[in-house]
Amino acid sequence: MAEIRILPEQVVNQIAAGEVVERAASVLKELIENSLDAGATHINIVIKKHGRDLIQVVDDGGGMSRGDLHLAFERHATSKLTRVEDLHRIRTLGFRGEALPSIASVSYVEIRSAPRADGKATLLRIEAGNIVHEEPVAGPRGTSTSVHSLFFNTPARARFLKSDATELAHLVRVFKQYVLAYPEISWTFVHDETREYNLPSSSLLIRLEDLLGAGLAGKVLPLDFEAGGVRVSGVIGKPELARRSRGDQYLFLLRRPIQSGLLHSAVKAAMREQLDEGSWPFYAVFLDVEPVEVDVNVHPAKLEVRFADEKRVHAVLYRAVRNALPNQILDEPMGRGVGRDERVGFELSRRALAAVSQSEELRFAAEGAHLQETALREAREETPERALFRPAMFQVHGRYLISQISSGLAVIDQHAAHERVLFERAQRGFRERMFNSQQLLFPILLELNPEENAIFRELQADLAHLGFQIREFGVRTYSIESVPAGLKRASEANMVHAMIEEYTEFRRAEFAPRDALAASFACHAAIRSGDVLTPEEMSVLVDELFATQFPLTCPHGRPTVIHIKLSELDRRFKRSE
């Protein structure tokens, strides 16, 4: 019979540490969060032997007094959480407060900390959770924590550590996340005496270049969007930055790195036209929401978060990326000698314009301005021969039109293109004159619920402008007697209903009322994917598209045209010129 041994408290701590301290990177993460929490402006990191020998974080934040230090190594001691409500207000980091004792239970820790810049610091040495040495020392304001010989006393855990390369990769990943989240802090990262990174305080764009290589800033698109209490900022990479493997996807919530399959899918979905199947877009996306909207207290490693209203966060992020995307195609005409300087100028004008007005149109104007000009020129360049001889155009998959243009191929999304045409037509209708209306043989009955009815009342006059003549027929019941002339699809029965719904969506995305109506009209009146077009209809559509003011995006912000350059084809066919 085996002797019965009871696990001491120490062992309990060690094992529980397994939940928080999974690997060297989790130690680094906890220490960085403590430094950020202390308000550091410089954070220096020293790693030895891939974190097996040493993980050291030195900061200049508000350090801890002797008493605080002792408290910090008591399990469950935290000065940060005193009430349940605090759990919902997690603007400060390190809310679990369990990290230090957990780390200390599986390593040798040496910590030196000074709360003030008076040169008086306290040094503690902790071995496997026990404070073995304490002395007052001299030192600058701030804290230096060194974690030696991680998992020395839990060989089983040590075996869980993957290869050195993997562990280092995890350490660097954590580092990258935080330096992107906090570009205003200067960071250094030293591994085995080599200074891997030296990042002075800067902005996000410069930090990106410092971290991921010069020229990166020119390959990303800024995100700036707010709706429904969710604010999205940061950058997404143009398609050329997409990779076959994951790695450079950074997501932050309230500046804390998080992982979220849901939000990743929102970015991916928004970029679906630009990405190949299975490729990973580059992005560094910052989300800010009201803390009560987020339930973060679910994962001990604080990476997975849950949102009270996941769908909304997903929708806002999707829209934010979508809004940024027209820039995607901006790059193509850049090849025609538009240098980086011009680009900067363009960026500036874009910002200036955006500042002048929140109007969606102006935003498009700014973003689309460049390409549009070039593409328009290109489209018009061929006018003489086009008049005699329409260029061959093909409809593929009942969805896209492909046409040759002088510099390569244009691929047009027929629905998005038609939406753009109808959108501007409707806008013009509002400005200039009423639309003609096609009278109907059989009036269509429209029954609305109270909410829809309220919106409908608002819209009735503008709908008439578009050509919908609608007569009141009873309580929240109307009869549609005519519809805008020349609608390609005869889906009138459902159209007004669908428009009211879509209108609310566009309003939520901060479209002006008439723009929202024009956009929802365009969305529902446009030809759809699957509609077969005659060659005549195709060329009409393309002519109409390029006659619009902003031919390159649909009102939703999706691109209407993708331009594939001849040089791109040459490159892919490995034809060297």
Place this chain on the structure above:
Amino acid sequence: MKFTASQSSLLAGLQPVAGIVPAKSPMPVLTHLLAEVSGNTLTVSATDLELSMETKVEVKGLKDGRALLPARKFLEEIREFPDVPITVEATESGRIKLGAEDKNYDLSGESVQNYPKVPSLEEKDMLVLERSRLRRMIGKVLFAVSRDELRPQLTGVYFKVSADEVRMVTTDGHRLVKIMQKHGGYKGEMHESIVPAKAMSTVARMCEREGDVHISFTPNQIGFRIGNTTLITKLIEGRYPNYEAVIPSENKNTLTLDLEQFHASVRRAAIVSNEISRQIRLKLRSDHLQVTVEDIEQGNEGQETVPCTYVGEPMDIGYNAGYVLDVLKQVDTPEVAFELGTPTSAGIVKPSEQEKDEDLLMLIMPVRLN
């Protein structure tokens, strides 16, 4: 089941029916042809659960029975055979053997029990029509069928048979066609139904040669027998809108024009009309008609004068040029007659003279000019 038939007769018989077989289906059994031998008659049928087709082929029957033939493979195989007698046999184990001379192929089949019951035609109280007349009627109405799936009734052809006439109506809410023909060969009860447009165009194609069409009805289906082949289609559920109510009876303004001349004018005007709204304007005066067109967006315009006989108030009326052209295409007489009410109400279009035993009427809704 076992029979022998020449490659050519088998191919000719099977091919039209195979056209009905869906290429893919969640019910794999539907990708087969149902074959039944009784005496020296082979009946081949197929259904996609909406359209069904059946045809009879004379064969040398060797053994009565039913079997399923994998449509695509079977037909492709037969097609590659020389024109020699081919023997087809369904074995007890459900395999299909086909062979001729020294060529033998053995295909896997499906259990015939799993095949849905293919509807068959009730042979009493049939309406008998000349194929050419049926084809003419279908040809006149198909253009106005709606594509709006939310109003499924309008996606079909309204079909009504009574003691002395057969009638078809279609409308998409912007225009309407009604055509009636007298007939002398129906003793059954009055019948009305809405037939899917796809089935109607299939019937029109099958009516190519001379002869009669036999039409019979059930509450849910309508069947057309043309020679040895029968096409049966499911009907569309619901009531057809009250089209009689929208045909105006007091349109006092009458306009008569030379069809060719007017058609040509509208075609010319249509070219410069706005590419989306396709709108043209008819200015009606007592002794002439002016066709005008203006596309503000493109900066195009035009007008021309067409001689006409107009009896009524002077007025301007707008139309979608495409609708006008569609309607004019259905007119076979040298002149076309319009009966108009107001610039926003339905106008009637007719040939100046009706064919014998036929009545064709079309409605076209104007575009309100703002």
Place this chain on the structure above:
Amino acid sequence: MSTSFHSRVVGQREARARLSDAVRSGRVAHAYLFSGPRGVGKTALALEFAALLLCEREGAEPCGECVNCPASLALRHPDLHLIYPLPSKKAGSTEDDEREFAAVIATQNAALAKDPYTFLRPAKAKDVRISLVRGLIHHASMKPYQARRKVLIVLQADAMNTQAQNALLKALEEPPSNAYFLLTTENEGGLLQTIRSRCQRVRLAPLSSEEVADALVKSGVAGPQAELAAAMSGGSLSHARELSRDNLEDLQRRVIAFLRAAAVCDPVELRKVTATLLDSDQMPEQTALEFIGLLLRDVALSRIARNAARHPVTFRGFEDRIDAILLAYPEADFDAAARAVDVSADYLARGYTRDFVMFALAIRLHEALGPRTKSSTKQTRLDHA
């Protein structure tokens, strides 16, 4: 009255009676929403009701022998249209993809026809495709092929996106004649309020353990195994089916060994029992945790009902062990213990190293059980069990 029909619906007598009353009295609603947890028979009941609606005889249940019944029960009736979540269409899908897609549906339908308790979720299926919803509405607008009615079924209807739900809503608002829509969902909240309000609600409660056990035995599971799986199933037949594939009695022994090691927090023993507990392909960790939770429930129950001769629900035949635990740990906090199990399940679901999760669980259980009374004869028996 003898028929060749054998209902495959387990339990749910009340709902079945209500539905056949509706048919008998000619008051069938145009739309029904079958809701309830997974595995209680929503689909089975909807399919049987569909067969009843299509049956020529319109009795209390499908006759099983008319021209319609065999086909509708085999899910190949031309007037029965069934859709459910499927992998979303790849952009630029080809004919071949579509053919493959039709094959997926055929396979799924066949599985469902064979066992209406099959949970249909083909790989990568997310949404009920809108094209399928449109197809369904098209079928509804056509006259029936051979029966008097058309039945249109949407399984896991909450997996329709808003656009698809709106399309369906139009059809529910003005149902075409002779069209009957049957929807199933585990999550009513995932459906538009407007859809819900247009459907007659048929709520299905979890099955009783006896009903589940019965059904398992009928499908060939051995008696004791069936009872165990039923007890653990939470009234879900499909869950019980999955469970009954494991060796439950053996698992019970392993779970008790784990709790014993946790109780004394013996590291060597813990390592060993954790390994045996999790060391088998047929033992998913989640099932092990579920079993630990059930054991704790049994122990807690028998403490409450100590004198009422209450028998364990799940761990029948282990009464003496349960008693021993109770005797040894008079201050045990079973609430805390149960919470610890839940937390561990969550960690596992998030992909934490399972050994560590189980160790941490053991420690928490150790804490929850509280101090142990000094040795007693029972104690020894527990230790040596």
